[in-house]
Amino acid sequence: MEPFLTITEASGLIAAKKLSPVELTRHCLDRVCKLDGTLHSFLLVTEDRALADARAAEGRMMTGTLKGPLDGIPIGHKDIYNTAGIRTTAHSKLLEHNIPAEDSVVVAKWAAAGAVLMGKLATHEFAMGGPSFDLPWPPARNPWNPEHFTAGSSSGTGAAVAAGLVLGGTGSDTGGSIRGPSALCGLAGIKPTYGLSSRRGVLPLSQTLDHTGPMAWTVQDCALLLQAMAGYDPLDPASADRPVADFSADLDKGAKGLRIGVLRQFYEADNPVSAATKQGIEDALTLFRDQGAEVRDVTVSPMMDYNAPGWVILTAEAYAVHEPWLKERFNDYGELLRDRLAFGGLLRAVDYVQAQRRRLALCQEMRDAMADVDVLITASAQGEAPKITEVPKWAMFEKPGFTMPFNLTGLPALSVCSGYGAGGLPVSIQIVGKPFAEATVFRAGHAYETAMGWRNKRPAMSTFQ
Amino acid sequence: MSESKFEARVKAIGLRPKPDDLPMLEALVKDLDRAAMMLRGPRSYAEEPLNAFRLKPA
Amino acid sequence: MDKATFSLIIDQTGLTLTEAQKAVLLSAYPMFQAMVTRATPPLPREAEPSVIFQPEVR
Numbered sequence: 001m002e003p004f005l006t007i008t009e010a011s012g013l014i015a016a017k018k019l020s021p022v023e024l025t026r027h028c029l030d031r032v033c034k035l036d037g038t039l040h041s042f043l044l045v046t047e048d049r050a051l052a053d054a055r056a057a058e059g060r061m062m063t064g065t066l067k068g069p070l071d072g073i074p075i076g077h078k079d080i081y082n083t084a085g086i087r088t089t090a091h092s093k094l095l096e097h098n099i100p101a102e103d104s105v106v107v108a109k110w111a112a113a114g115a116v117l118m119g120k121l122a123t124h125e126f127a128m129g130g131p132s133f134d135l136p137w138p139p140a141r142n143p144w145n146p147e148h149f150t151a152g153s154s155s156g157t158g159a160a161v162a163a164g165l166v167l168g169g170t171g172s173d174t175g176g177s178i179r180g181p182s183a184l185c186g187l188a189g190i191k192p193t194y195g196l197s198s199r200r201g202v203l204p205l206s207q208t209l210d211h212t213g214p215m216a217w218t219v220q221d222c223a224l225l226l227q228a229m230a231g232y233d234p235l236d237p238a239s240a241d242r243p244v245a246d247f248s249a250d251l252d253k254g255a256k257g258l259r260i261g262v263l264r265q266f267y268e269a270d271n272p273v274s275a276a277t278k279q280g281i282e283d284a285l286t287l288f289r290d291q292g293a294e295v296r297d298v299t300v301s302p303m304m305d306y307n308a309p310g311w312v313i314l315t316a317e318a319y320a321v322h323e324p325w326l327k328e329r330f331n332d333y334g335e336l337l338r339d340r341l342a343f344g345g346l347l348r349a350v351d352y353v354q355a356q357r358r359r360l361a362l363c364q365e366m367r368d369a370m371a372d373v374d375v376l377i378t379a380s381a382q383g384e385a386p387k388i389t390e391v392p393k394w395a396m397f398e399k400p401g402f403t404m405p406f407n408l409t410g411l412p413a414l415s416v417c418s419g420y421g422a423g424g425l426p427v428s429i430q431i432v433g434k435p436f437a438e439a440t441v442f443r444a445g446h447a448y449e450t451a452m453g454w455r456n457k458r459p460a461m462s463t464f465q
Numbered sequence: 466m467s468e469s470k471f472e473a474r475v476k477a478i479g480l481r482p483k484p485d486d487l488p489m490l491e492a493l494v495k496d497l498d499r500a501a502m503m504l505r506g507p508r509s510y511a512e513e514p515l516n517a518f519r520l521k522p523a
Numbered sequence: 524m525d526k527a528t529f530s531l532i533i534d535q536t537g538l539t540l541t542e543a544q545k546a547v548l549l550s551a552y553p554m555f556q557a558m559v560t561r562a563t564p565p566l567p568r569e570a571e572p573s574v575i576f577q578p579e580v581r
Contacts, residue, residue, distance in 0.1 A: 194520055204510065208518040208574055237517045308562035321510050327537050342548055343555050345536030348478065354563035356572035363573060367523070397554035410520045434523035470531060477528045516574035 001027055004164045004458055007221040011069040014061055021061060021072030025054035025116050028074040032118070032165045035462060038146050040138045041159035043079050044087055045119040050074065053116040060114065069224050071114030076169040078154050079120040080127055080203040081107050081212075086117075090126045090203050093136055093332045094325055104201025105236070106170060106212050106229050113228045118166050122156030127172055127205045128318060129337025130155060131388050139388065142185060143459035144425050148385040151180035157215045158185035163462040168216040168225050172202060174209045175314055175396070176380075176403025179415035179430060182215055183381035186417040186426030186454070188222045188445065189215035191403075193436050194410030195240035197226070198233035206317035207238070208356075209310065209407045218455055219416060219445035223247040226438065242436065250443040256292030258444060260285070261373035263298060263432075270303035271399050274383030276421025277428070281379060284418060284429050284448050288377075291447060298369045298376065306362055306405035309355035311396055313408075316352040319344020336393060359408055366409045370434055375444050378402060380415035380430035384422050402430060412438045416445045417454045424460075524552060 001023065005013070013019035029047055036042050057072030066072070077083060080090050082100035084107075089095045103111065111117065122140040124130025130152040131139040140155040142148040143163040150158045154171030158181030161169055171178035173191035182189025190213050197212045204210055214225030227247050233239040262285060267273040273281075289295050300306075319326070322341050330338060370376065379402045392398060406413040411432050418429045429448070433441035449455060468476075471491045475482065482490055529549045533540060540548075 194518060201511075207514055208516075237513050238519065240520070242522070304561060308558045311558055312562040317514075320514075324505070324508075327539075330538060330540070339544075339547055339551075342533075342536075342538060342540070343551075345538060346532055346552075346555070347559065351559050351563055353572060354566065356574055357566050357570045358562060358564065360571055360573035361566070370523070394551050394554055397551065397558055410518065435520040436522045473528060473531050474535065477524070477532050514574075516572075516576050518574045 003463065004217075005167065006217050007069065007073050007167045007224055008218070010073055010167060014057070014072045015066060017061060021054040021057040021116065022051065024072065025050050025074050025118075028118060028165055031163070031462075035163050036165065038461065039141050039143055039159045039163055039165075041122055041140045041156040041163070041165060042076070042119045043089060043091065043122055043137050043156070046086060046117055049086070050116050050118050057114050057116065067112070067114040068228070070110060070228050072116060073168065074116045074118045074166050075110060076118045076121040076157060076160050076166040077107055078123050078157050078170050078172060080123055080172060081170055082201040083107050083117070083120065086120065088120065088203070091123045091135055091137060092125045092334070094329060096136055100201070102201060105198035105233055107201065109228055109231075121160055121169055124153035124155060124177070125334045125337045126203065126322070127153040127174060127177055128340060129334050131391055132334040132336045135334045141388065142385050143462050144186065144385070145423060146461065147387055148425065149184060149388045149391055151184040151381065151385065153177040154181045154189075154215060158182060158187060161185070161187050161215055161217060162459055164458065168214060168221055171213055171215045172205075173211045173213055173403070173407065174205045175310060175407055176401055178211075178213045178215055179380045179403045179413060182415040183428035184385040184426065187215050187217060188219045188414065188416050188449070189213065190222050190226060190412065190414040190438070190441070191406065192226060192230065192438055193240070193412045195238045196412075196436065196438070197229040198231070198236045198239055200233055200236045204321050206314040208317060209314055211407065219414065219442055219449050220248070220251060222414070223251065223442045240436070245436070245439050247438050247442055250439045251446045253443050254291050255288045255444060255447040258288065258293040258375065259373045260288055260293050260295045260444070261298035261370065261376045262295060263300065263376050263378035265299060266303045266402055267379040271382055271402070273379045274421055274427065276419060277379055277381070277383050280418030280427045281377065281429050284377060287448060287451055288444070298373065300365055300369050301362065303400040303402070303405060306408050307396070307400040309358045309362070310404040310408040312347065312351055312355040313359065315341070315344040316347045319347070339393070363409045366405070366411065374433070374437075374440050376432040378430050378432070380428045384425035384427060406432055411435060412441050414441050414445050416449055418452070419454060420457070524549070
């Protein structure tokens with residue numbers, strides 16, 4: 001069979017009874033066996049469960065009762081998503097033997113859609129501390145060059161999807177943890193609007209910044225995965241009580257008529273990006289103009305003005321979650337997370353409240369900046385993936401990140417591969433939409449992705465006979 | 466007289482109360498610290514805060 | 524901030540750190556403080572927080 005299939009392709013073949021879900025799952029398990037010794041993307045492979053899920057999907061395929069586009073599709077879950085009866089560790093010694101009794105809402109939804117659970121994927125410790133080399137399991141490696149960083153914290157999902165070990169996976173995004181690995185591993189990954197997809201049953205990092213979302217090879221696949229995730233959860237206090245849109249409805253409309261705002265200052269002044277990243281953005285803007293979109297620059301406060309309250313809020317909320325463990329088991333954490341979290345104890349209540357007040361003002365500023373546009377375009381990462389041993393411990397203090405502004409403001413934000421730079425490593429663009437306008441974000445991303453040829457290339461180490 | 470721990474703590478956050486007010490301030494902070502400790506009961510890490518961040522559609 | 528004052532505020536958290544661990548944090552503390560300052564500029568008195576309390580109506 002084809003070494004790489006997208007969810008859309010596999011789903012079509014399954015629906016036409018031209019591809020066996022069991023064969024597809026065995027193919028993915030075989031790839032895990034061959035490649036994951038290098039990539040370390042999985043913390044736990046659930047082979048028996050995967051084959052059972054695949055057989056059930058195959059039964060439905062034969063009787064013409066497939067549940068939908070995810071039925072029979074091998075996926076993985078970031079190991080902060082609770083999975084009933086299956087170890088969920090947050091990649092931490094503290095939860096090394098933790099076995100939840102219940103699935104998280106998203107896990108249950110994908111299972112109900114017929115997705116095949118391949119296993120639990122590596123993450124930065126508790127979705128914040130990485131890359132770390134002092135944890136019970138090694139960090140995931142970038143398939144484009146295993147000496148290099150995947151970004152995080154959805155590091156395992158990034159590696160596993162890029163290498164074709166799974167066709168899609170869950171991530172979470174509190175300051176960039178879906179879009180970062182999507183950018184550095186050459187994927188499509190979306191942080192949806194805050195409240196669109198339930199956080200219940202996912203180990204929290206910072207409750208007012210945490211988002212659940214999908215990662216996949218293509219924008220179209222992301223739309224399918226998000227469709228199966230989204231929806232009101234009355235037991236998640238942040239959950240948006242509104243009907244779920246059809247995220248794929250506008251995919252084929254192209255960019256004609258779209259009004260695109262360019263946050264140029266972010267990637268030219270506030271944190272200048274690599275040459276390949278900048279070229280990718282410029283090429284995207286040219287493409288959009290050629291397709292009939294209206295493109296103009298928009299300006300907001302400097303990117304650090306968005307990052308700073310984001311990190312104050314994140315550190316305070318994360319410290320509150322972790323305080324009991326930090327007091328009793330400080331040295332059981334990896335050094336990176338432990339030290340990053342400790343600063344939360346030094347924040348004053350007034351710092352947190354002021355940061356939340358500042359947050360509202362910045363939400364309003366971003367909303368005003370988007371008044372006459374449909375989407376914003378900017379970078380999702382500064383450049384190509386650095387070596388995994390050269391990631392600064394205090395990166396978040398040193399330079400502003402491109403992703404935090406949209407956690408702070410809660411807007412939907414999609415990272416899309418925009419080419420390959422130094423060392424053949426991927427670069428990316430970020431497409432940001434208005435609240436609950438994921439369909440428009442996907443429309444722009446799909447228009448770009450299908451016009452460029454980047455999806456035809458896979459990491460060299462993952463292509464074998 | 467060397468600086469007390471409390472005085473050092475007050476100085477560290479940039480406050481400069483009158484010396485005569487320090488004992489009363491220390492007593493008040495002690496009460497607040499005690500109240501804060503009472504909040505640290507057994508609590509699941511999954512327990513949500515009261516206030517939620519919500520977006521309105523554009 | 525000097526080592527002794529930093530030690531005081533870290534001890535106040537109730538965390539048990541070695542002197543070496545405190546030194547690591549102290550080295551990054553100026554960057555952390557700069558971020559807090561950037562995050563908390565002066566605001567109009569009436570500026571609301573972004574998280575809201577909504578009592579449930581049953």
